[in-house]
Amino acid sequence: MIRAFLVDDEQPARDRLRRLLAELPGVSVVGEAADGEEALREIPQVAPDLVFLDIQMPGRTGMEVAAALSPPRPRIVFCTAFDHYAIQAFENHAVDYLLKPLNRDRLAGAVERIRAQVEPQERLNREIVTASETQARLYPAGLRENDMLEMSGACRAARAVGGDYYDFLPLGGGKIALAVGDVSGKGLFAGLLMAGLQGRLQALARRYPDDLAGLFDELNRAMHAITGNNRYATLFYGVIEESSRRLTYVNAGHPAPILLRRDGAAPDGYASAAPLSPSGTVVGLLPEARFEQVTIDLDSGDHLLIFSDGLIETRDSQGVELGAGGVEMAARKGLQEGADGMRDRILAEADRFRAGAELEDDVTLVVVRVR
Secondary structure (H helix, E strand, O other), X not given: OEEEXXXXXXXXXXXXXXXXXXXXXXXXXXXXEOOHHHHHHHHHHHOOOEEEEOOOOOOOOHHHHHHHOOOOOOEEEEEEOOOOOHHHHHHOOEEEEEEOOOOHHHXXXXXXXXXXXXXXXXXXXXXXXXXXXXXXXXXXXXXXXXXXEEEEEEEEOOOOOOOEEEEEEEEEOOEEEEEEEEEOOOHHHHHHHHHHHHHHHHHHHOOOOOOHHHHHHHHHHHHHHHHOOOOOEEEEEEEEEOOOOEEEEEEEOOOOOEEEEEOOOOOOOEEEOOOOOOOEOOEOOOOOOOEOOEEEEOOOOXXXXXXXXXXXXXXXXXXXXXXXXXXXXXXXXXXXXXXXXXXXXXXXXXXXXXXXOOOOOOEEEEEEEEO
């Protein structure tokens, strides 16, 4: 079904166009406007596929309306009694130009050409929605907790499908793994590589519960074989031994996580430890890359924040980045709120900082609270 919107300052012209469209299969008129200002208010609200737009109207002309429409723009067919606007019309993204009085066959031909453009796009849109829903199901559901740990994560894609991911992987023997990854690029291709990275990591995790450097050697070669030399992923992967609260990790080119440790001398009772800096290069870029695993001890009350660069590179209206300092400041305000509460507080601060602007990059955050 093609959703059409009619813009003309003459009611009889709108009535005639509506009657002609009613004779065509698969067309629905979802709204109309009598001038340019009304059109600019209403079109974003109903998001039509197609706008039939008069040119000479009081106030804003049809050309001005077409130029002012924001993406995603509907397709535009100009309907006018004047033929000398045609070149300017196509410069303003018109897909057709119809002269009044409208000819039924000419209108039907225009609609069919537009239908041929709309239907493939609609199929693609449905596939993207399905891919987005499927990707969301790949993330762990809800808070992961036991007597020793609380683990909570969230992933927000800048597009319908993203290249970030996080995962929690029970390994048995009192060990649990956590991963936060970021595939270079955005969109469907990045999402496909992300799913491949997650699947391979899940397959390797139980084979390498202690030898994380060996796991990354195999994972890196496997990812390089499918990505070539122009795609890669940053990845933080750690295994926590719950009884000893010991964390062993590899940071493959990922932003350094923040560790907040209990410290009675600090004003809020917490001091930030040295960041968990990269211990190897990115995954999938260099087939012979080597990775070093690092082991640290965690203590009761510690909080570990792992995030993608999309979080710390969140910008305000002046282009200033939130940065790791902004993330830590928000985390400190949520020290008494548990892993879920701290996660939500940090993400809310990023939203406030962005002040309504769209995401420029995927944003992923995992919070681990040691009990």
